[in-house]
Amino acid sequence: MYERSQAASVEIGGTMVVVGGTTDDSDPTAGALEIYDTETEKWILRKDLRLSQPRHSFCAVPVNETTVMVLGGWGGRGPLDSTELINLATGKQSLGKPLPEPSYGxxxxxxxxxxxxxxxxxxxxxxxxxxxxxxxxxxxxxxxxxxxxxxxxxxxxxxxxxxxxxxxxxxxxxxxxxxxxxxxxxxxxxxxxxxxxxxxxxxxxxxxxxxx
Structure with a gap:
Protein backbone atom coordinates (compact mmCIF):
# COMPACT_ATOMS: atom_id res chain seq x y z
CA MET A 1 0.00 0.00 0.00
CA TYR A 2 2.80 2.43 0.94
CA GLU A 3 6.01 3.08 -0.92
CA ARG A 4 8.79 3.21 1.66
CA SER A 5 12.48 2.64 2.28
CA GLN A 6 14.59 1.49 5.25
CA ALA A 7 11.64 -0.56 6.55
CA ALA A 8 11.84 -4.12 7.90
CA SER A 9 10.14 -7.24 6.57
CA VAL A 10 9.45 -10.43 8.52
CA GLU A 11 8.11 -13.85 7.53
CA ILE A 12 5.79 -14.96 10.31
CA GLY A 13 3.01 -17.50 10.56
CA GLY A 14 3.16 -18.29 6.86
CA THR A 15 2.84 -14.72 5.65
CA MET A 16 4.86 -11.50 5.31
CA VAL A 17 4.82 -8.37 7.44
CA VAL A 18 6.36 -5.01 6.52
CA VAL A 19 6.74 -2.40 9.25
CA GLY A 20 8.24 1.06 9.71
CA GLY A 21 10.39 2.84 7.17
CA THR A 22 10.50 6.33 5.71
CA THR A 23 9.49 8.25 2.60
CA ASP A 24 10.76 11.34 0.82
CA ASP A 25 7.88 13.36 2.23
CA SER A 26 7.03 13.79 5.80
CA ASP A 27 5.88 10.58 7.29
CA PRO A 28 2.79 8.48 6.86
CA THR A 29 4.69 5.19 6.74
CA ALA A 30 7.20 5.58 9.57
CA GLY A 31 5.04 3.62 12.00
CA ALA A 32 2.79 1.71 9.60
CA LEU A 33 2.46 -2.09 9.66
CA GLU A 34 1.13 -4.06 6.70
CA ILE A 35 0.36 -7.78 6.44
CA TYR A 36 0.18 -9.71 3.18
CA ASP A 37 -3.09 -11.61 2.82
CA THR A 38 -2.25 -14.82 0.96
CA GLU A 39 -5.91 -15.45 0.07
CA THR A 40 -6.65 -12.09 -1.54
CA GLU A 41 -2.99 -11.54 -2.57
CA LYS A 42 -3.21 -7.99 -1.24
CA TRP A 43 -1.43 -5.99 1.47
CA ILE A 44 -3.59 -5.03 4.45
CA LEU A 45 -2.79 -1.95 6.52
CA ARG A 46 -3.24 -2.66 10.23
CA LYS A 47 -3.95 0.78 11.64
CA ASP A 48 -4.35 -0.76 15.10
CA LEU A 49 -0.77 -2.01 15.05
CA ARG A 50 1.06 1.21 14.25
CA LEU A 51 4.43 1.47 16.03
CA SER A 52 4.33 3.57 19.19
CA GLN A 53 7.70 5.01 18.14
CA PRO A 54 7.93 5.43 14.34
CA ARG A 55 11.38 4.45 13.08
CA HIS A 56 13.53 3.43 10.15
CA SER A 57 16.97 1.78 9.74
CA PHE A 58 16.03 -0.82 12.38
CA CYS A 59 15.54 -4.58 12.37
CA ALA A 60 12.64 -6.89 13.19
CA VAL A 61 12.36 -10.60 13.96
CA PRO A 62 9.58 -13.13 14.66
CA VAL A 63 9.57 -14.11 18.35
CA ASN A 64 6.99 -16.87 17.75
CA GLU A 65 4.18 -17.63 15.28
CA THR A 66 2.25 -14.44 16.11
CA THR A 67 4.63 -11.86 17.65
CA VAL A 68 7.07 -9.54 15.91
CA MET A 69 9.90 -7.81 17.79
CA VAL A 70 11.16 -4.45 16.51
CA LEU A 71 14.62 -3.33 17.69
CA GLY A 72 16.24 0.11 17.70
CA GLY A 73 16.43 2.30 14.61
CA TRP A 74 16.28 6.00 13.89
CA GLY A 75 13.29 7.87 15.32
CA GLY A 76 12.03 11.42 15.19
CA ARG A 77 14.68 12.62 17.65
CA GLY A 78 17.60 10.42 16.69
CA PRO A 79 18.81 6.86 17.35
CA LEU A 80 16.66 4.59 19.53
CA ASP A 81 17.41 1.88 22.08
CA SER A 82 13.75 0.88 22.46
CA THR A 83 12.22 -2.41 21.35
CA GLU A 84 8.56 -3.17 20.69
CA LEU A 85 6.60 -6.43 20.72
CA ILE A 86 3.58 -6.64 18.40
CA ASN A 87 1.18 -9.58 18.63
CA LEU A 88 -0.57 -9.85 15.27
CA ALA A 89 -3.21 -12.24 16.59
CA THR A 90 -4.37 -10.31 19.67
CA GLY A 91 -3.40 -6.78 18.65
CA LYS A 92 -1.49 -6.37 21.89
CA GLN A 93 1.60 -4.12 21.80
CA SER A 94 4.19 -3.73 24.52
CA LEU A 95 7.73 -2.49 25.08
CA GLY A 96 10.47 -5.12 25.14
CA LYS A 97 13.90 -5.18 26.75
CA PRO A 98 15.79 -2.08 25.50
CA LEU A 99 19.01 -2.44 23.55
CA PRO A 100 22.16 -1.85 25.66
CA GLU A 101 22.60 1.43 23.75
CA PRO A 102 20.92 3.34 20.89
CA SER A 103 21.55 1.72 17.53
CA TYR A 104 20.53 1.99 13.89
CA GLY A 105 21.72 0.31 10.71
Missing part, protein backbone atom coordinates in the same frame (compact mmCIF):
# COMPACT_ATOMS: atom_id res chain seq x y z
CA UNK A 106 22.22 -2.97 12.61
CA UNK A 107 21.01 -6.48 11.71
CA UNK A 108 19.27 -9.07 13.87
CA UNK A 109 18.45 -12.76 13.82
CA UNK A 110 16.63 -15.25 16.04
CA UNK A 111 19.05 -18.04 16.88
CA UNK A 112 20.34 -20.21 19.71
CA UNK A 113 23.60 -19.50 21.55
CA UNK A 114 24.92 -21.58 24.43
CA UNK A 115 21.63 -23.43 24.64
CA UNK A 116 19.57 -20.23 24.92
CA UNK A 117 17.12 -19.06 22.26
CA UNK A 118 17.13 -15.31 21.62
CA UNK A 119 17.97 -12.42 19.32
CA UNK A 120 21.46 -11.80 17.95
CA UNK A 121 22.09 -8.14 17.02
CA UNK A 122 25.19 -7.12 15.07
CA UNK A 123 26.90 -3.95 13.91
CA UNK A 124 25.23 -0.61 13.32
CA UNK A 125 26.26 2.93 12.46
CA UNK A 126 27.01 3.70 16.13
CA UNK A 127 27.88 0.19 17.29
CA UNK A 128 30.04 -0.95 14.35
CA UNK A 129 31.85 -4.06 15.60
CA UNK A 130 29.56 -5.05 18.43
CA UNK A 131 27.57 -8.28 18.62
CA UNK A 132 24.94 -8.58 21.35
CA UNK A 133 22.56 -11.38 22.30
CA UNK A 134 19.24 -11.14 24.15
CA UNK A 135 18.10 -14.39 25.77
CA UNK A 136 14.32 -14.82 25.56
CA UNK A 137 14.40 -16.77 28.84
CA UNK A 138 16.50 -14.49 31.04
CA UNK A 139 15.74 -11.21 29.22
CA UNK A 140 19.39 -10.24 29.65
CA UNK A 141 21.78 -8.88 27.02
CA UNK A 142 25.20 -10.51 26.62
CA UNK A 143 28.13 -8.97 24.76
CA UNK A 144 29.63 -11.49 22.32
CA UNK A 145 32.98 -11.43 20.54
CA UNK A 146 33.33 -8.48 18.17
CA UNK A 147 32.89 -8.58 14.42
CA UNK A 148 36.07 -8.53 12.37
CA UNK A 149 35.32 -5.02 11.14
CA UNK A 150 32.83 -2.19 11.62
CA UNK A 151 29.67 -2.70 9.60
CA UNK A 152 26.19 -1.31 9.09
CA UNK A 153 23.55 -1.71 6.40
CA UNK A 154 24.30 -5.45 6.41
CA UNK A 155 22.10 -8.55 6.72
CA UNK A 156 22.16 -11.89 8.60
CA UNK A 157 20.54 -15.27 8.00
CA UNK A 158 20.90 -18.78 9.40
CA UNK A 159 22.63 -21.11 6.95
CA UNK A 160 22.67 -24.73 8.11
CA UNK A 161 22.17 -23.44 11.66
CA UNK A 162 25.10 -21.00 11.50
CA UNK A 163 24.55 -17.23 11.89
CA UNK A 164 25.94 -15.81 8.65
CA UNK A 165 26.52 -12.11 8.03
CA UNK A 166 26.70 -10.43 4.61
CA UNK A 167 28.37 -7.00 4.47
CA UNK A 168 29.73 -5.30 1.36
CA UNK A 169 31.51 -8.21 -0.38
CA UNK A 170 32.32 -9.99 2.90
CA UNK A 171 30.68 -13.06 4.45
CA UNK A 172 31.23 -13.71 8.17
CA UNK A 173 30.13 -16.72 10.19
CA UNK A 174 29.73 -17.20 13.95
CA UNK A 175 30.89 -20.50 15.48
CA UNK A 176 29.34 -19.85 18.89
CA UNK A 177 32.47 -18.17 20.26
CA UNK A 178 33.95 -15.96 17.55
CA UNK A 179 33.38 -14.60 14.05
CA UNK A 180 35.45 -15.81 11.15
CA UNK A 181 35.72 -14.85 7.48
CA UNK A 182 34.22 -17.25 4.96
CA UNK A 183 36.42 -18.49 2.13
CA UNK A 184 33.79 -17.07 -0.22
CA UNK A 185 32.96 -13.45 -1.06
CA UNK A 186 30.11 -11.79 -2.90
CA UNK A 187 30.91 -11.00 -6.51
CA UNK A 188 29.71 -7.39 -6.03
CA UNK A 189 30.09 -5.20 -2.95
CA UNK A 190 26.75 -3.96 -1.62
CA UNK A 191 24.91 -2.34 1.30
CA UNK A 192 21.24 -1.80 2.28
CA UNK A 193 20.08 -4.95 0.48
CA UNK A 194 18.13 -8.06 1.43
CA UNK A 195 19.11 -11.70 1.75
CA UNK A 196 17.32 -15.01 2.24
CA UNK A 197 18.28 -18.68 2.48
CA UNK A 198 17.43 -20.99 -0.42
CA UNK A 199 17.18 -24.81 -0.31
CA UNK A 200 20.28 -26.36 -1.87
CA UNK A 201 18.38 -28.27 -4.55
CA UNK A 202 17.13 -24.96 -5.99
CA UNK A 203 20.60 -23.47 -6.43
CA UNK A 204 22.07 -23.30 -9.91
CA UNK A 205 25.40 -25.10 -9.54
CA UNK A 206 26.77 -23.14 -12.49
CA UNK A 207 26.80 -19.97 -10.33
CA UNK A 208 30.32 -18.83 -9.47
CA UNK A 209 31.72 -17.23 -6.30
CA UNK A 210 34.78 -15.15 -5.74
CA UNK A 211 37.18 -16.74 -3.27
CA UNK A 212 38.77 -14.52 -0.63
Missing amino acids: HACLVTEINGQSGVLVTGGALTGQKARFLSFKTQKWTELSKLLFRTDGHKMVLIEGVPTLFSWENILKFDGEKWYQSDQKLADSRSAFTVTSVPGHLVDTSCTWTSG
Whole structure:
Protein backbone atom coordinates (compact mmCIF):
# COMPACT_ATOMS: atom_id res chain seq x y z
CA MET A 1 0.00 0.00 0.00
CA TYR A 2 2.80 2.43 0.94
CA GLU A 3 6.01 3.08 -0.92
CA ARG A 4 8.79 3.21 1.66
CA SER A 5 12.48 2.64 2.28
CA GLN A 6 14.59 1.49 5.25
CA ALA A 7 11.64 -0.56 6.55
CA ALA A 8 11.84 -4.12 7.90
CA SER A 9 10.14 -7.24 6.57
CA VAL A 10 9.45 -10.43 8.52
CA GLU A 11 8.11 -13.85 7.53
CA ILE A 12 5.79 -14.96 10.31
CA GLY A 13 3.01 -17.50 10.56
CA GLY A 14 3.16 -18.29 6.86
CA THR A 15 2.84 -14.72 5.65
CA MET A 16 4.86 -11.50 5.31
CA VAL A 17 4.82 -8.37 7.44
CA VAL A 18 6.36 -5.01 6.52
CA VAL A 19 6.74 -2.40 9.25
CA GLY A 20 8.24 1.06 9.71
CA GLY A 21 10.39 2.84 7.17
CA THR A 22 10.50 6.33 5.71
CA THR A 23 9.49 8.25 2.60
CA ASP A 24 10.76 11.34 0.82
CA ASP A 25 7.88 13.36 2.23
CA SER A 26 7.03 13.79 5.80
CA ASP A 27 5.88 10.58 7.29
CA PRO A 28 2.79 8.48 6.86
CA THR A 29 4.69 5.19 6.74
CA ALA A 30 7.20 5.58 9.57
CA GLY A 31 5.04 3.62 12.00
CA ALA A 32 2.79 1.71 9.60
CA LEU A 33 2.46 -2.09 9.66
CA GLU A 34 1.13 -4.06 6.70
CA ILE A 35 0.36 -7.78 6.44
CA TYR A 36 0.18 -9.71 3.18
CA ASP A 37 -3.09 -11.61 2.82
CA THR A 38 -2.25 -14.82 0.96
CA GLU A 39 -5.91 -15.45 0.07
CA THR A 40 -6.65 -12.09 -1.54
CA GLU A 41 -2.99 -11.54 -2.57
CA LYS A 42 -3.21 -7.99 -1.24
CA TRP A 43 -1.43 -5.99 1.47
CA ILE A 44 -3.59 -5.03 4.45
CA LEU A 45 -2.79 -1.95 6.52
CA ARG A 46 -3.24 -2.66 10.23
CA LYS A 47 -3.95 0.78 11.64
CA ASP A 48 -4.35 -0.76 15.10
CA LEU A 49 -0.77 -2.01 15.05
CA ARG A 50 1.06 1.21 14.25
CA LEU A 51 4.43 1.47 16.03
CA SER A 52 4.33 3.57 19.19
CA GLN A 53 7.70 5.01 18.14
CA PRO A 54 7.93 5.43 14.34
CA ARG A 55 11.38 4.45 13.08
CA HIS A 56 13.53 3.43 10.15
CA SER A 57 16.97 1.78 9.74
CA PHE A 58 16.03 -0.82 12.38
CA CYS A 59 15.54 -4.58 12.37
CA ALA A 60 12.64 -6.89 13.19
CA VAL A 61 12.36 -10.60 13.96
CA PRO A 62 9.58 -13.13 14.66
CA VAL A 63 9.57 -14.11 18.35
CA ASN A 64 6.99 -16.87 17.75
CA GLU A 65 4.18 -17.63 15.28
CA THR A 66 2.25 -14.44 16.11
CA THR A 67 4.63 -11.86 17.65
CA VAL A 68 7.07 -9.54 15.91
CA MET A 69 9.90 -7.81 17.79
CA VAL A 70 11.16 -4.45 16.51
CA LEU A 71 14.62 -3.33 17.69
CA GLY A 72 16.24 0.11 17.70
CA GLY A 73 16.43 2.30 14.61
CA TRP A 74 16.28 6.00 13.89
CA GLY A 75 13.29 7.87 15.32
CA GLY A 76 12.03 11.42 15.19
CA ARG A 77 14.68 12.62 17.65
CA GLY A 78 17.60 10.42 16.69
CA PRO A 79 18.81 6.86 17.35
CA LEU A 80 16.66 4.59 19.53
CA ASP A 81 17.41 1.88 22.08
CA SER A 82 13.75 0.88 22.46
CA THR A 83 12.22 -2.41 21.35
CA GLU A 84 8.56 -3.17 20.69
CA LEU A 85 6.60 -6.43 20.72
CA ILE A 86 3.58 -6.64 18.40
CA ASN A 87 1.18 -9.58 18.63
CA LEU A 88 -0.57 -9.85 15.27
CA ALA A 89 -3.21 -12.24 16.59
CA THR A 90 -4.37 -10.31 19.67
CA GLY A 91 -3.40 -6.78 18.65
CA LYS A 92 -1.49 -6.37 21.89
CA GLN A 93 1.60 -4.12 21.80
CA SER A 94 4.19 -3.73 24.52
CA LEU A 95 7.73 -2.49 25.08
CA GLY A 96 10.47 -5.12 25.14
CA LYS A 97 13.90 -5.18 26.75
CA PRO A 98 15.79 -2.08 25.50
CA LEU A 99 19.01 -2.44 23.55
CA PRO A 100 22.16 -1.85 25.66
CA GLU A 101 22.60 1.43 23.75
CA PRO A 102 20.92 3.34 20.89
CA SER A 103 21.55 1.72 17.53
CA TYR A 104 20.53 1.99 13.89
CA GLY A 105 21.72 0.31 10.71
CA HIS A 106 22.22 -2.97 12.61
CA ALA A 107 21.01 -6.48 11.71
CA CYS A 108 19.27 -9.07 13.87
CA LEU A 109 18.45 -12.76 13.82
CA VAL A 110 16.63 -15.25 16.04
CA THR A 111 19.05 -18.04 16.88
CA GLU A 112 20.34 -20.21 19.71
CA ILE A 113 23.60 -19.50 21.55
CA ASN A 114 24.92 -21.58 24.43
CA GLY A 115 21.63 -23.43 24.64
CA GLN A 116 19.57 -20.23 24.92
CA SER A 117 17.12 -19.06 22.26
CA GLY A 118 17.13 -15.31 21.62
CA VAL A 119 17.97 -12.42 19.32
CA LEU A 120 21.46 -11.80 17.95
CA VAL A 121 22.09 -8.14 17.02
CA THR A 122 25.19 -7.12 15.07
CA GLY A 123 26.90 -3.95 13.91
CA GLY A 124 25.23 -0.61 13.32
CA ALA A 125 26.26 2.93 12.46
CA LEU A 126 27.01 3.70 16.13
CA THR A 127 27.88 0.19 17.29
CA GLY A 128 30.04 -0.95 14.35
CA GLN A 129 31.85 -4.06 15.60
CA LYS A 130 29.56 -5.05 18.43
CA ALA A 131 27.57 -8.28 18.62
CA ARG A 132 24.94 -8.58 21.35
CA PHE A 133 22.56 -11.38 22.30
CA LEU A 134 19.24 -11.14 24.15
CA SER A 135 18.10 -14.39 25.77
CA PHE A 136 14.32 -14.82 25.56
CA LYS A 137 14.40 -16.77 28.84
CA THR A 138 16.50 -14.49 31.04
CA GLN A 139 15.74 -11.21 29.22
CA LYS A 140 19.39 -10.24 29.65
CA TRP A 141 21.78 -8.88 27.02
CA THR A 142 25.20 -10.51 26.62
CA GLU A 143 28.13 -8.97 24.76
CA LEU A 144 29.63 -11.49 22.32
CA SER A 145 32.98 -11.43 20.54
CA LYS A 146 33.33 -8.48 18.17
CA LEU A 147 32.89 -8.58 14.42
CA LEU A 148 36.07 -8.53 12.37
CA PHE A 149 35.32 -5.02 11.14
CA ARG A 150 32.83 -2.19 11.62
CA THR A 151 29.67 -2.70 9.60
CA ASP A 152 26.19 -1.31 9.09
CA GLY A 153 23.55 -1.71 6.40
CA HIS A 154 24.30 -5.45 6.41
CA LYS A 155 22.10 -8.55 6.72
CA MET A 156 22.16 -11.89 8.60
CA VAL A 157 20.54 -15.27 8.00
CA LEU A 158 20.90 -18.78 9.40
CA ILE A 159 22.63 -21.11 6.95
CA GLU A 160 22.67 -24.73 8.11
CA GLY A 161 22.17 -23.44 11.66
CA VAL A 162 25.10 -21.00 11.50
CA PRO A 163 24.55 -17.23 11.89
CA THR A 164 25.94 -15.81 8.65
CA LEU A 165 26.52 -12.11 8.03
CA PHE A 166 26.70 -10.43 4.61
CA SER A 167 28.37 -7.00 4.47
CA TRP A 168 29.73 -5.30 1.36
CA GLU A 169 31.51 -8.21 -0.38
CA ASN A 170 32.32 -9.99 2.90
CA ILE A 171 30.68 -13.06 4.45
CA LEU A 172 31.23 -13.71 8.17
CA LYS A 173 30.13 -16.72 10.19
CA PHE A 174 29.73 -17.20 13.95
CA ASP A 175 30.89 -20.50 15.48
CA GLY A 176 29.34 -19.85 18.89
CA GLU A 177 32.47 -18.17 20.26
CA LYS A 178 33.95 -15.96 17.55
CA TRP A 179 33.38 -14.60 14.05
CA TYR A 180 35.45 -15.81 11.15
CA GLN A 181 35.72 -14.85 7.48
CA SER A 182 34.22 -17.25 4.96
CA ASP A 183 36.42 -18.49 2.13
CA GLN A 184 33.79 -17.07 -0.22
CA LYS A 185 32.96 -13.45 -1.06
CA LEU A 186 30.11 -11.79 -2.90
CA ALA A 187 30.91 -11.00 -6.51
CA ASP A 188 29.71 -7.39 -6.03
CA SER A 189 30.09 -5.20 -2.95
CA ARG A 190 26.75 -3.96 -1.62
CA SER A 191 24.91 -2.34 1.30
CA ALA A 192 21.24 -1.80 2.28
CA PHE A 193 20.08 -4.95 0.48
CA THR A 194 18.13 -8.06 1.43
CA VAL A 195 19.11 -11.70 1.75
CA THR A 196 17.32 -15.01 2.24
CA SER A 197 18.28 -18.68 2.48
CA VAL A 198 17.43 -20.99 -0.42
CA PRO A 199 17.18 -24.81 -0.31
CA GLY A 200 20.28 -26.36 -1.87
CA HIS A 201 18.38 -28.27 -4.55
CA LEU A 202 17.13 -24.96 -5.99
CA VAL A 203 20.60 -23.47 -6.43
CA ASP A 204 22.07 -23.30 -9.91
CA THR A 205 25.40 -25.10 -9.54
CA SER A 206 26.77 -23.14 -12.49
CA CYS A 207 26.80 -19.97 -10.33
CA THR A 208 30.32 -18.83 -9.47
CA TRP A 209 31.72 -17.23 -6.30
CA THR A 210 34.78 -15.15 -5.74
CA SER A 211 37.18 -16.74 -3.27
CA GLY A 212 38.77 -14.52 -0.63
